[in-house]
Amino acid sequence: MTATPALVPAMAPVTRSAASMAEDVVLDVEDLSVSFVSPQGIVPAAREVSFEVRRGETLAMVGESGSGKSVTSLAILRLTPPAPQCRIEGRVRLRAGDRRVHDLLALPEARMRELRGSAAAMVFQEPMTSLNPVHKIGDQIAEAVRFHSALSKRGALDRAAELLDLVGIPDVRRRMSSYPHQLSGGMRQRVMIAIALSCEPVLLIADEPTTALDVTIQAQILELLHDLQQRTQMALLFITHNLGVVAEIADRVIVMYAGRVVEEAAVLPLFKRPLMPYTQGLLRSVPRLDLAGRRCDELAAIPGNVPDPLALPPGCSFAPRCAHRVPELCDARVPLLEGAGAEHFVRCARWASLAEGAPP
């Protein structure tokens, strides 16, 4: 991986820059860029993404396909394909349970592997691909437990049962000896969460964990994640495309578009007073359940398509689809992510004039 080279001896956690990281910040991502080398050229999947996640906080990362949200989350844990195909730049720092700060992109792979699971864990959209179909559920969780702890096989199995109980799986003893295909989608996702939680991580990254599930099951999983977070005070980075889920679970929200962060705010201002025209468009284009039946005839769709990552517009990536575009302003250069009030950031050259002109 072509990250910043490790200047410190291997196996020693990097603590030099800990001072700049506030005490309650668990994950600090600075200028993270991820690009893929493809036959057609270099595809920038994420560009200069910066954010923090604090203890006990849920940060939702929202975006459509190709926005770079999943790539960002994978790059944080260095789970992207290896170096020649994929380039990662920037800095990712994680404060582990013992308060030590690790510079993730500079760690040797062995050390990184230890941190994955123990300090930071991940839950994916499709649990079936992450579970091994030929091993029993209980054994799979116990294995994850033993990988990061000195427990005996017996102890690990007990811990696995405890975890399954924690994630609300009924009839734990019987479920321990089930195979993944014998479980429903919701149950499998619970198992994945149990594995992720096996070593009490300080950070849980959930990448579209409810997208493949039915609404009634989605509600169960969201509730579960919320409860677990309350109990363990872990930081949760929740990646989704569903704005309804965001409204439900998030404390703060990052909106991504074409690989960049375009807006960041606490959940309330983001939904009540979005500043970036893309965020506004996204919110308007979602049909509202509470307004159903009162049919306004047309949904306010955002025209056009997501830009081709190999031929991004020179200025604001959203400009070609934006109703407020002023060519000389928006196409000249990529707007900066500007502060627009308390903890509210927006990447739009016209946000100030738009905010004045339009009623909130």
Next chain:
Amino acid sequence: MTSPVGAIDGPPAKPALTSRWDSPALRRFRRHRLAVFGAVTILVLTLACIVGPFLLPFTDTFIDIRQRFAPPLSGAHVLGTDQLGRDMLARLLMAGRISLAVGFAAMAISMVIGVCVGLVAGYYGGAIGAVLMRFVDAMLCFPSIFLLLAVSAFIHPGVETIILLIAFTAWMEVARIVEAQIKALRERDFAVAAEALGASDARVMIRELLPNAIAPIVVAATLNVAHAILAESYISFLGYGIQPPTPSWGNMLDNAQGYLTSAPWLAMLPGAMITLAVTSFNFIGDGLRDALDPRTDAR
């Protein structure tokens, strides 16, 4: 920890490509050095066999008793002569015509049979599919080389009969490949869409499904040529195949048996031709397999 397979949502959709047999496949094929070598070899070999005999000073049947057993690179005969003083180069090229023609023709016939059986079995499934595929299994169990020998012992072996015989023993693998492909493709939405439009079975099979199964069929076809050339050599070597004076690489080998020590080139030259042709086709098959599988692009 578990692996994150399938969780990546980027890099997003590939940009537009200009044609169907798009350059990525060609590029992957070119990267496969042995496959390129095989393709060039087969091209040169085929051309030489077609054009060569017209350019040589000797025909393959011209007997020059004074020049019997002339070793290669001695005098007028570049690759030497055989026990009757016939020019080896002329004979090898004429034999190549026969062997390659048998290879390609047998491949074509076996492909037609295999594709038809596989298509029908995969598309209809159920009882029809089961009966057809069990028949394929039964045929596969039968040792085809003995079948070839047994049948050719009864009928007069000519080029056409040899082609048919080889084709009838080589179509089963193709049928299995096509059946598996069609069975999977049939469940895809675009096949359902065609059905919902009221398309006939034949239209769905030929217009919608078959073009999507073309890659493995092409690979199988290439490997089938190699198989057919080899099969022809076997039976001709054993004397049941192409009959002298018509030369084929197989019966040239057979003919050379008596002179292994005195004139080793009589065996080595046709042997080398068979090896060259068969391995070339196999290399091309391997190359095509990689090139036509888009999943190998990542590497």
Next chain:
Amino acid sequence: MKQPEALLEVRDLHKWFPLRRRLLSRAREVVKAVDGVSFDVRRGEVLSLVGESGSGKSTVGRSVLRLTVPTAGTIRFAGTDITHFSRRQMRPFRQRMQLVFQDPYASLNPRMTVEGILAAPLEIHGRAASRSDRRDKIEEALRLVGLLPQHAARYPHEFSGGQRQRIGIARALMTGPELLIADEPVSALDVSIQAQVVNLLVELKRRLGLTILFVAHDLAVVGHISDRIAVMYLGRLVELAETRELFGNPRHPYTEALLSAAPIPDPTFKRERIVLAGDIPSPVNPPSGCSFRTRCPYALPACGEARPPLREVAPGHFKACIRDDLRLRAPG
């Protein structure tokens, strides 16, 4: 329940899929994907079938199109009983009822150009008089769904998901159908593209006078597009009503739970959520009586005794639940 203007009448539709018999097991098990469903689709309306995975909603759609043979029941299209029609008999009807798929990547043949894909319906039904007529019809269809004539020469992989879905809709419209069955047409699309496709369907319905059977799981989208909604659970209809009535006054506990579980994109929207316990039971062994009773917060012992019939509890409002004493909550 019979409406004179019904374009599609489905009566007591059953579709059972036999499971492969297990070794040493006598009983032949069946998946009751659709287990006695009746409804009408009136000419010019949008009726939605809503349900979670395994509810049988897609199977109803496929049965109506006769892409599968129903196990029992009748399907009448424009007054004709098509339940047992042969392939040949179905052909003229295929022009009149068409399907839009969920996955815009799988539903277009990757080896055909857009022109080839759109020409197929014309060729199959002999609807193009000449080459130029064919081209005109394809251009018209492309324009109708918001694409350009020059897109005809391209292959599906050159388009984004939303554009592919437009191509799929164009194909369905080539034969000038009266009934469109849209099977989760937007659930594979991005949020901003979903709205485009929903708008397109609404507009097409208005311009072409289409009747749409909309199969979906997303209540918000369904609420936006449909005139009436039928809620399915484990192969049965549990409630059917006009959209506004269903959302404002749900009568079946499952509808209530479904409405309550759907996340609403408004952080200030606080409600007491009903989180259903457990998973959807297997359609191989559905619970006796009311199939929802195992997850229902209001279940009584009586619910397990007999299967509750779908009955009209208010004008145009049907439900299959024995409890009429419930006051269920609606969102909004």
